[in-house]
Structures are given as C-alpha cells and as structure tokens.
Amino acid sequence: MTFDLPSSYELMCVIRTFEETLLGSFASGLLNGTTHTCIGQEHIAAGVIGALDLERDVVFSNHRCHGHFIAYSRDVDALARELMGREGAIFGGIGGSQHIRYRNFYTNGVQGGIVANATGAALAEKRKRNGALTVAFLGDGTFGEGLVYESLNLAALWLCPILFVVENNRYAQSTPTETTTAGSLEARFAAFGIPAMRTGSQTPTDLRALASDLRARVLSGGPHALIVDTYRLGPHSKSDDTRPTQELNDAWSADPLKTVRALLPEPQAAAIESAAKRRVAEAFERAARAEPSGLEAFAN
Amino acid sequence: MTYLESIRGGLQQLLGDARDTLIVGEDLLDPYGGAFKVTRGLSTQFPDRVISTPISEAGIVGAAVGAALRGARVVVEIMFADFLGLAFDQIFNHLSKYQYMYSDVDRLQLVIRTPAGGGRGYGPTHSQSPEKYFAGMPGMRVFAPSLYHDPGAMLVEAMERYGPAIFIEAKLLYGRELITPGGVAERGWRMRKAERSTDVVLSNADVSPQLTVATYGAMASLAEEAAFALLVEEELSTDLIVVGELSGASPDAMDSAARTGRLLFVEEGTTPNGIASETAAQLLEAAAHVRLGRIGTDGPIIPSAKHLEERLIPTVDKIKRAMRALLQ
Numbered sequence: 001m002t003f004d005l006p007s008s009y010e011l012m013c014v015i016r017t018f019e020e021t022l023l024g025s026f027a028s029g030l031l032n033g034t035t036h037t038c039i040g041q042e043h044i045a046a047g048v049i050g051a052l053d054l055e056r057d058v059v060f061s062n063h064r065c066h067g068h069f070i071a072y073s074r075d076v077d078a079l080a081r082e083l084m085g086r087e088g089a090i091f092g093g094i095g096g097s098q099h100i101r102y103r104n105f106y107t108n109g110v111q112g113g114i115v116a117n118a119t120g121a122a123l124a125e126k127r128k129r130n131g132a133l134t135v136a137f138l139g140d141g142t143f144g145e146g147l148v149y150e151s152l153n154l155a156a157l158w159l160c161p162i163l164f165v166v167e168n169n170r171y172a173q174s175t176p177t178e179t180t181t182a183g184s185l186e187a188r189f190a191a192f193g194i195p196a197m198r199t200g201s202q203t204p205t206d207l208r209a210l211a212s213d214l215r216a217r218v219l220s221g222g223p224h225a226l227i228v229d230t231y232r233l234g235p236h237s238k239s240d241d242t243r244p245t246q247e248l249n250d251a252w253s254a255d256p257l258k259t260v261r262a263l264l265p266e267p268q269a270a271a272i273e274s275a276a277k278r279r280v281a282e283a284f285e286r287a288a289r290a291e292p293s294g295l296e297a298f299a300n
Numbered sequence: 301m302t303y304l305e306s307i308r309g310g311l312q313q314l315l316g317d318a319r320d321t322l323i324v325g326e327d328l329l330d331p332y333g334g335a336f337k338v339t340r341g342l343s344t345q346f347p348d349r350v351i352s353t354p355i356s357e358a359g360i361v362g363a364a365v366g367a368a369l370r371g372a373r374v375v376v377e378i379m380f381a382d383f384l385g386l387a388f389d390q391i392f393n394h395l396s397k398y399q400y401m402y403s404d405v406d407r408l409q410l411v412i413r414t415p416a417g418g419g420r421g422y423g424p425t426h427s428q429s430p431e432k433y434f435a436g437m438p439g440m441r442v443f444a445p446s447l448y449h450d451p452g453a454m455l456v457e458a459m460e461r462y463g464p465a466i467f468i469e470a471k472l473l474y475g476r477e478l479i480t481p482g483g484v485a486e487r488g489w490r491m492r493k494a495e496r497s498t499d500v501v502l503s504n505a506d507v508s509p510q511l512t513v514a515t516y517g518a519m520a521s522l523a524e525e526a527a528f529a530l531l532v533e534e535e536l537s538t539d540l541i542v543v544g545e546l547s548g549a550s551p552d553a554m555d556s557a558a559r560t561g562r563l564l565f566v567e568e569g570t571t572p573n574g575i576a577s578e579t580a581a582q583l584l585e586a587a588a589h590v591r592l593g594r595i596g597t598d599g600p601i602i603p604s605a606k607h608l609e610e611r612l613i614p615t616v617d618k619i620k621r622a623m624r625a626l627l628q
Contacts (some may be wrong), residue, residue: 060366090403091401091402091403095402099402101398101402101405102401106369108393108394110353110389110393110394113390113393114394115362115395116358116361116362116363116364116365117362117363117365117368117369118362119371120362120363120364120365120366121361121366122366123367124320124368124369124372125365126367127320128370128373145356147359147362150354150356150358150359150361150362153354153356154353154360154363157354164532173454192547249405272334
C-alpha cells in the first residue's frame with residue numbers, strides 16, 4: 001500500500017470523521033456505553049502504523065485505540081459494528097470500543113496492563129526469530145502505573161524487540177500532565193537504558209520515517225521509545241471536557257489535520273475529505289441497518 | 301516420589317515438549333533452583349527455557365500473558381501465594397478475560413504455580429492460603445494438589461486442558477512422599493480417583509460412611525489422620541473427599557454429603573466466604589438435607605511464633621472435635 005501525504009491525509013480524515021460521527025451518535029442516543037476518541041492524534045496512528053510490516057508486526061493499543069485500529073485494519077465497517085453490537089463486528093460487540101483483538105492487534109481498557117503484555121509478546125516473537133516488531137502505544141497518563149516501569153525494565157533486560165510509542169497529549173482524563181508526572185518522559189526510558197526519540201511533528205510522513213528508522217534499530221538493538229508531543233482535541237471520553245477555552249482554541253488552530261491539509265493542493269484535499277466523509281457515513285449506515293449480533297460469539 | 305519431585309517431573313514434561321514452553325519466576329536458576337527448590341536442575345537441563353526475573357510479580361505475569369497470546373506456553377512461579385496480590389490486576393483484568401473478549405483466543409496456556417499455607421513460622425505475609433480470592437473468578441481455574449494426587453500430572457493437565465489456572469502448592473508437603481492406594485489400604489481406606497473431577501475419594505472398605513469430610517492440600521493428611529483415629533476410637537466411618545479443583549463445587553463432596561447427610565469442610569484459609577462456601581451453596585440449591593461444619597484458620601493473620609500459629613491453623617484434634625460435633 002502506498003504511503004504518501006495524500007494517502008495518509010485520507011487515513012487521518014477517515015479517523016477524524018469516524019471519531020466525530022461516534023461522538024455525535026452518543027450524543028443522539030444511537031450508541032450506549034463509553035468511548036475514547038483520538039481526535040487530534042490521528043497523525044500518530046497513520047505515521048507509526050504506516051511504518052510496520054502488517055504481516056508480522058504486533059500492536060498493543062489502549063482505550064484510545066480507534067485511530068490505531070483503523071490505520072492497522074482499514075476496516076471501518078467492523079469497528080462501527082463493534083461499537084453498535086451488530087453482525088460483522090470485530091467480535092460481536094463484546095469487547096466494544098476498548099477491548100479489541102484483530103489479527104495481531106490487541107487492546108485492553110486498564111491503563112498500563114497492555115505494556116506488560118506487549119513486553120511478553122515481544123519476547124515470544126523474538127524467540128520465533130521471525131523479525132517481528134511489537135509496538136506498545138501508551139499515553140502520558142499511563143506513566144502513573146507502576147507496571148509500566150516493571151515492563152520497561154523487563155523489556156530492556158530481555159532485549160525485547162519492542163517500540164514504546166508515547167502519545168503525550170498533555171492530559172490524563174481531566175488532569176494536566178504537569179500535575180501527575182514528575183521528572184521527564186525521556187528520563188524514564190533512559191533510566192532503563194532505552195533510547196528515546198522525541199518529536200512534536202504533525203506530519204505522518206515524517207513520523208513514518210522516524211518509526212521506520214526506529215523499527216530497524218529495535219530489531220537489531222532492542223527496545224526503543226518514540227515520544228510524540230501532541231494534544232487531545234476531543235474530550236477524554238464523550239463530553240467531559242473542563243479545559244480552558246483559550247487553550248482549546250489555540251490547540252484547534254494547530255489541528256494536525258489543518259497542518260497536513262496545508263501541504264496538499266486545495267482541490268485534492270477537498271476531494272479526499274469528501275471521500276472520507278462518505279466512506280465513514282456509509283459504514284455507519286450499513287452498521288445501523290445490520291442485525292444485532294448474536295450471543296454465539298459469546299457462548300463458551 | 302515426593303510432592304516436589306512430582307511437580308518437577310511435570311515441569312520437565314512440559315519443557316520437553318515441542319511447544320515453546322517457558323518457566324518464569326524469581327530466583328529460579330541453578331544452583332539456587334527456586335525458593336523451595338522445585339525448579340532445581342531445570343535451568344541446566346533446559347538452558348533457554350527458564351527465566352529468572354526481577355522482583356516484579358505484576359510484570360512477570362503480564363509478560364507471561366503477552367507471550368501466551370503469541371502462542372508460548374508459560375509456567376509462572378510466584379514465590380509465595382501471598383504475593384499473588386501484586387499480580388491481581390493482570391489475573392483479574394487481563395489473563396482471565398482475554399479468552400472471552402478476544403475472538404479466536406481460547407484458553408491461554410498459562411499456569412501460575414505458587415506455594416501456600418502456614419506451619420513454617422514465616423508469619424502473616426508468607427503463610428496465607430489466598431486461594432479463595434481466585435476461586436470463583438470467571439475464566440480462572442484453581443487447582444490444589446495434595447499428597448493423594450499426582451501433582452505433576454495435575455500440573456500438566458492444568459496447562460494442557462484447563463488453563464489459565466492457578467496451581468496452589470502446599471509448601472509443607474514438598475518433602476513428603478506421595479500417598480498410594482496401597483499405602484492407605486493399610487489404614488482401611490479404599491482410594492480412587494473420581495471420574496468427573498480431579499477429586500480423590502477415600503472411603504472405608506467395609507463400613508458405610510456416617511459423615512463426609514471434604515478438604516484439600518496439606519489439610520488432607522490431617523483430615524485422614526483424624527478420620528482414621530475416629531474409626532479406631534469410635535467406629536466412626538468417614539468418606540474423605542480430597543478435592544483437587546477449588547473453583548466451583550466438589551461434585552464428589554456433594555454426592556457423598558447427600559448420602560451421609562453430614563459434611564465437614566476443612567480448609568487452611570479463613571472460612572468466611574471460603575472454599576467451602578460454593579459446595580455448601582450448591583447443596584442448599586439442591587435442597588439436600590446436610591448438616592454442615594466448616595474449619596479453617598481461626599484468626600485474621602497467621603502469627604510467626606510457632607506456638608501461636610499452632611493455636612490458629614487447623615489441627616487433627618480440631619478436625620476430630622468438629623467431626624464428632626456433626627454427629628450430635
């Protein structure tokens with residue numbers, strides 16, 4: 001699959017539209033439960049997943065996983081149906097928004113847990129000698145959990161072929177990172193001898209180049225980290241957002257979608273946007289018309 | 301063969317298999333060979349398969365879960381059952397649930413082995429029997445071999461058929477010889493493996509039982525001694541059910557109790573909401589007329605001083621008294 005600015009912009013638009021449609025569906029009562037959208041962070045999903053060998057690499061994501069999932073699977077239908085509990089869902093709507101397994105892509109909903117799972121998965125892949133990379137996506141807030149530090153220690157000791165990708169979106173739910181995270185993120189990795197690269201890039205092609213380079217380094221030299229400074233434009237979950245208006249406005253004017261759009265010719269960008277909107281709208285319409293999933297998936 | 305040797309044999313069988321099997325835990329490497337020496341020799345025999353880890357119970361279990369998701373088979377040793385608490389989230393929200401939340405992920409081949417129980421003067425955080433906190437957890441099965449079982453075979457079976465599982469080893473039993481049907485025949489017992497469960501049933505060959513005693517792990521030998529003493533002293537005949545799986549009720553304890561009308565359940569943990577509870581509840585649901593007695597450790601913590609510990613944990617005398625009480 002080609003990876004260039006237009007195709008990665010399209011992916012970002014699909015993710016953005018999906019997430020916005022989702023928030024609208026909760027607001028209108030079409031969906032129940034909770035979800036955690038990645039609005040403002042789409043470039044990271046596009047760039048990092050774009051650097052992977054999708055046949056063999058393993059991805060562990062977290063509660064804020066839709067962008068990663070769409071970049072990995074390109075299966076908007078399955079995700080929409082998973083959230084609505086319909087036939088054709090990832091797994092019958094049982095896992096829902098934050099508990100997903102799809103080929104070599106895994107997520108779970110308790111902060112930090114998947115970091116340990118990813119470390120062990122990387123160890124297993126290393127023993128198979130098949131050149132597979134394991135990626136673990138974390139947030140800044142995840143660093144409150146002790147298990148993250150245990151996992152970094154194990155990954156470094158065992159020379160696991162794992163890339164830790166930290167999406168530092170400056171908030172853990174309603175709490176700014178400065179009030180929860182003493183010291184620095186890089187120093188946390190350095191403490192375990194894990195080289196960490198940090199960037200604020202919003203361009204998926206840049207991020208992909210960085211991630212590709214890191215992939216090669218990990219496979220030959222052991223764990224590395226990529227810290228991406230970003231901002232969570234949407235609420236933590238559905239509508240819980242108490243952040244200062246000025247800060248939000250400033251962040252929206254630095255929306256990565258705008259940044260990437262500006263790099264493309266206007267007609268192309270517009271065409272990509274309307275195609276993405278149509279694709280997502282149709283996926284949700286099909287999902288809404290599909291039968292509710294049966295319990296067979298759940299029968300054990 | 302001792303309890304420990306049997307378990308080590310089970311580990312050797314798992315390691316010798318073609319499938320990538322790992323043993324992960326603290327202080328496992330030779331010459332130390334584990335806190336209770338169960339893994340001694342294994343890192344020499346299988347150098348690539350035994351991983352000695354930092355003191356990171358949550359990390360160890362979490363990594364084992366991830367490896368199992370990717371097809372490895374993992375035995376995790378948690379040095380003391382008391383330390384299971386450190387890994388509780390990984391057991392509760394990850395290991396036990398992936399088989400239900402994820403498509404095409406059946407049982408994860410992961411067994412957590414851990415020594416439990418008191419009697420060594422190790423004190424409140426090294427002597428507990430915390431199995432009841434995991435029995436009843438959906439997705440996890442809890443096994444507890446006794447001297448009347450084949451612990452190594454039970455371990456292999458737990459891994460190959462019943463995982464993910466917690467395997468509670470009785471630390472007091474490691475050096476003891478396993479008990480054979482021939483061995484107990486001298487004391488008038490007929491010993492058989494149950495058909496539908498991992499229970500072992502001891503019954504008096506000649507006399508029909510007046511009560512049922514259900515127990516597991518290290519308590520089984522105490523219960524057998526108590527039952528034998530009462531047979532000799534008072535001609536009281538007992539069905540002794542040595543339970544193998546602590547999750548769920550014991551079908552054999554239920555069958556026997558329904559016939560005898562009296563059930564004493566002996567466990568080493570504390571009795572409130574304990575292992576006996578599920579069997580008792582299911583007997584009630586079946587409207588069986590059973591008088592129930594329960595014995596466990598009689599205090600909130602297990603003191604280190606031997607004479608104080610002895611006052612709290614079940615003894616042969618306490619079991620005898622409770623058995624007699626059921627007959628009044």
